[in-house]
Amino acid sequence: MKEFVYSRASGLSDLTAGATIIAGGTNLLDLMKHEVMTPEHLIDINGLGYDQIEEQADGLRIGSLVRNSDLAAHPLVRNRYPVLSRALLAGASGQLRNMATTGGNMLQRTRCPYFYDTRMDCNKREPGSGCAAIGGITRNHAIFGTSDQCIATHPGDMAIALRALDAMVEIDGKRPRTVPFADFHLLPGDTPHIETVLEPGDIITAVTLPAPVVGEHRYRKVRDRASYAFALVSVAAIIAMDQGRISHAALAFGGVSHKPWRDPAVEDMLLGQTPSADLFAKAADLLLEDAKGHEGNEFKIPMLRRTLMAVLHDTTGMELTA
Amino acid sequence: MRINLDINGQNHDLEVDPRTTLLDALRTHIGLTGTKKGCDHGQCGACTVMLDGRRVNSCMTLACMTEGSSVTTIEGIGSPENLSTLQREFVAHDGFQCGYCTPGQICSATAMLEEIRQGWPSHASANLEGPFDLSHEEIAERMSGNLCRCAAYSNIIDAIKAAADASKSQETVA
Numbered sequence: 001m002k003e004f005v006y007s008r009a010s011g012l013s014d015l016t017a018g019a020t021i022i023a024g025g026t027n028l029l030d031l032m033k034h035e036v037m038t039p040e041h042l043i044d045i046n047g048l049g050y051d052q053i054e055e056q057a058d059g060l061r062i063g064s065l066v067r068n069s070d071l072a073a074h075p076l077v078r079n080r081y082p083v084l085s086r087a088l089l090a091g092a093s094g095q096l097r098n099m100a101t102t103g104g105n106m107l108q109r110t111r112c113p114y115f116y117d118t119r120m121d122c123n124k125r126e127p128g129s130g131c132a133a134i135g136g137i138t139r140n141h142a143i144f145g146t147s148d149q150c151i152a153t154h155p156g157d158m159a160i161a162l163r164a165l166d167a168m169v170e171i172d173g174k175r176p177r178t179v180p181f182a183d184f185h186l187l188p189g190d191t192p193h194i195e196t197v198l199e200p201g202d203i204i205t206a207v208t209l210p211a212p213v214v215g216e217h218r219y220r221k222v223r224d225r226a227s228y229a230f231a232l233v234s235v236a237a238i239i240a241m242d243q244g245r246i247s248h249a250a251l252a253f254g255g256v257s258h259k260p261w262r263d264p265a266v267e268d269m270l271l272g273q274t275p276s277a278d279l280f281a282k283a284a285d286l287l288l289e290d291a292k293g294h295e296g297n298e299f300k301i302p303m304l305r306r307t308l309m310a311v312l313h314d315t316t317g318m319e320l321t322a
Numbered sequence: 323m324r325i326n327l328d329i330n331g332q333n334h335d336l337e338v339d340p341r342t343t344l345l346d347a348l349r350t351h352i353g354l355t356g357t358k359k360g361c362d363h364g365q366c367g368a369c370t371v372m373l374d375g376r377r378v379n380s381c382m383t384l385a386c387m388t389e390g391s392s393v394t395t396i397e398g399i400g401s402p403e404n405l406s407t408l409q410r411e412f413v414a415h416d417g418f419q420c421g422y423c424t425p426g427q428i429c430s431a432t433a434m435l436e437e438i439r440q441g442w443p444s445h446a447s448a449n450l451e452g453p454f455d456l457s458h459e460e461i462a463e464r465m466s467g468n469l470c471r472c473a474a475y476s477n478i479i480d481a482i483k484a485a486a487d488a489s490k491s492q493e494t495v496a
Contacts (some may be wrong), residue, residue: 006384025387096379099378099383227466
């Protein structure tokens, strides 16, 4: 690990633009050990007090320092936003969830092996150096929204549920603002090293959830082992039915893109319809129309299709037939 | 930099480089070598300790960030003369072969049983609201952050189940 200066922030004025923020540290310290990230100044924000979960008139406000385990176990989250509890519990290990924070989890970096290996070309780690993943081993790479500069995925689970829940991100700094979760993460394009809309000196203070949708919440994750592994594909779903028709459909997908993926056209196709295997197949066709595999991850296309179909059957109470 | 923390009930004042992990501080600065270094990247769980009562990977924690905290390591859980219930059951059920992962397994399981007492759900729980019976699947899921390269998993699970049952019957007696 490269040398760095360590200090603790006691207020926002302590956050200098050139410094790197550390909270749970579960991803950052790993990247520092690999010397993928080499901050010169670490600022510990654990003393800033953003660790409350507050009920609001029209939803929930989750402080950015709330630990993953506390968020997953919180009675209001379990009861009103079960897709979020489920996504959190599907991620990492008990030890890591005790350390990882809401803000940090959103900002975790890709697990692309070429990003982690400092001997390899990576436009995300070293802009302009190239992408060794393209033409390389691509098992965990993206099928949506890739560019010829980067095919990495966002590795998170929590973020996929927050995308389906239409969360908002509260940011403090020079320009305090609230950003829809949908706009928070960026596609790689020509600048894969820029992953979010955060600017130097910004800090995430909270994530807010709108009023809960009463319906079926699911987080279905497919991975190489039963626990403690990143998603090959995952589906966060919130589906409500009214008189036999789909009245609310929110579907977000993990393991498939540089950001939590969502396709409003797929949801529009489902809304107001009576559930049927035919409808679900058409929705999956539409979702996967623009999917593009890279040899090693071609399998994700049929896998995402089957996972989506299974979740739609499950949430609408339909028997899954072969 | 100087840090002060409580380790197994004893106050320690340490001078550490900011890069020092809690794991290295425990092993090389204090000489508590019960906590093991496996992968050093938060993937194996051999370094698990309890930080303010919660299980964490000490390899993924900077010592300087634990100022004022209280740490419990395997040395604080029991001694050869006075084993904890979990330690006794690991012996009784042969919950190890080489033993390298065992301190982490026991620290992790000690905290995990407390998480269940607090009513925390897991990925394996059918219902997020509980009840959480200590099935094979529940224990395996909740302990997935601790790897055992000897693959003593089935005996580890039996030991944890026996320890949970023992403390439950003790509570009933009390």
